[in-house]
Amino acid sequence: EDQVTQSPEALRLQEGESSSLNCSYTVSGLRGLFWYRQDPGKGPEFLFTLYSAGEEKEKERLKATLTKKESFLHITAPKPEDSATYLCAVQAGYSSASKIIFGSGTRLSIRP
Amino acid sequence: NAGVTQTPKFQVLKTGQSMTLQCAQDMNHEYMSWYRQDPGMGLRLIHYSVGAGITDQGEVPNGYNVSRSTTEDFPLRLLSAAPSQTSVYFCASSGTGGASYGYTFGSGTRLTVV
Numbered sequence: 001e002d003q004v005t006q007s008p009e010a011l012r013l014q015e016g017e018s019s020s021l022n023c024s025y026t027v028s029g030l031r032g033l034f035w036y037r038q039d040p041g042k043g044p045e046f047l048f049t050l051y052s053a054g055e056e057k058e059k060e061r062l063k064a065t066l067t068k069k070e071s072f073l074h075i076t077a078p079k080p081e082d083s084a085t086y087l088c089a090v091q092a093g094y095s096s097a098s099k100i101i102f103g104s105g106t107r108l109s110i111r112p
Numbered sequence: 113n114a115g116v117t118q119t120p121k122f123q124v125l126k127t128g129q130s131m132t133l134q135c136a137q138d139m140n141h142e143y144m145s146w147y148r149q150d151p152g153m154g155l156r157l158i159h160y161s162v163g164a165g166i167t168d169q170g171e172v173p174n175g176y177n178v179s180r181s182t183t184e185d186f187p188l189r190l191l192s193a194a195p196s197q198t199s200v201y202f203c204a205s206s207g208t209g210g211a212s213y214g215y216t217f218g219s220g221t222r223l224t225v226v
Contacts (some may be wrong), residue, residue, distance in 0.1 A: 009152075034214060043116075043202050043217030044155070087154065097162040099170055100145070100215075104154035 002027045002092045006103035013110050016077050021106045023088030024070040031098060033071050035064050036087040038105070044087055078110045114138050118203050118218035125193040125225045133188040133221050135203030143206040144186040145170070145215070146178065148199040155202065161186055193225045 003026045013019055025033065032051055036044035048057040050066040057064045061082060063074040073086055089102040119134045137144065145160040147170075157170030159178040167178050175197060177189040186205075190197060200222050204215035 006154075036215075041220075043204075043219050044215070046214030046216070049214060089155075097143075097168075099157055099160055099168070101157055101171065102147070102155035104152060 002090065002101055004088055004090050004101055004103035006086075006088050006106050008106060009104070010107040011109070013075075013078055013108070015079060015110055015112050018074070018076045018078070020075070021073040021086055021108070022070060023073070023103055025088075025090050026069075027090050027092035029093055031091040031093055031095075033066055034089040034091075034100070035062075035071070035073055036089065038085045038087055047086075075108070078108075080110045080112050083108055083110045116203055116205055116216050116218035118201075118221050120221060121219065122222050123224070125190070125223065127193060127195060127225060129193050131190050131193065133190070133201055133203075133223075135186045135188065135218060136184050137186075137203075137205040137216070138184065139205065139207065139216065140183060141205035141207050141216070142183065144180070145204045146176070146186070146188045147202045147204065148172065148197075149202060149220075150199050158188065158201075190223075195225045197223065198225045199223060 005024045007022045035047040038044040048064045053068045055066050061076050065072050085105045085107045087105045091100045116137045142163045146158040147155040156172050161167045161180040200220050202220050203218045206215050
């Protein structure tokens with residue numbers, strides 16, 4: 001059965017303190033791995049798609065990386081506005097019609 | 113360009129009642145999905161569709177029905193509401209190629225079943 005596990009559940013950092021969030025997955029053939037940001041009371045907002053091991057994507061203070069078993073979302077010198085829940089999702093199989101499943105997310109809090 | 117529109121934003125139902133959550137998108141997206149989000153459990157896939165006339169079950173389909181008669185609309189029907197269906201429901205859509213280019217999510221429907 002396809003599974004996505006995110007850790008830690010919650011992370012509190014001081015402004016400027018860099019860290020990483022983890023997303024480990026077990027799927028029968030990875031078509032794509034996705035990262036989303038979700039603010040309280042809102043729908044998730046798309047950040048990145050990664051397709052193959054070794055791939056990296058960057059956006060401002062965020063950098064996503066992918067291996068054959070996990071993905072990391074690195075946050076460099078975070079600011080309070082980076083506080084949100086970060087969700088990881090995977091699309092398994094070899095068809096664009098296959099379903100996408102999400103992990104339970106990491107709640108990130110950045111203190112000024 | 114409205115994106116993904118969900119109605120209603122809030123709803124309270126009594127156990128046993130039925131209702132339809134509406135989802136409409138104006139981006140001509142083929143791929144649409146319904147998720148529910150419960151505290152500590154992330155997003156769980158209920159049903160999804162890869163185009164008009166085509167639907168499939170997700171992780172937690174029991175108690176819900178969907179249909180896709182047009183590209184734009186993907187309603188979610190609760191047949192007989194139960195307290196376990198209290199949740200926040202999100203509709204999402206993506207363009208050609210499945211969700212490889214990322215979903216656009218609606219703002220959610222907060223449903224309480226009493």
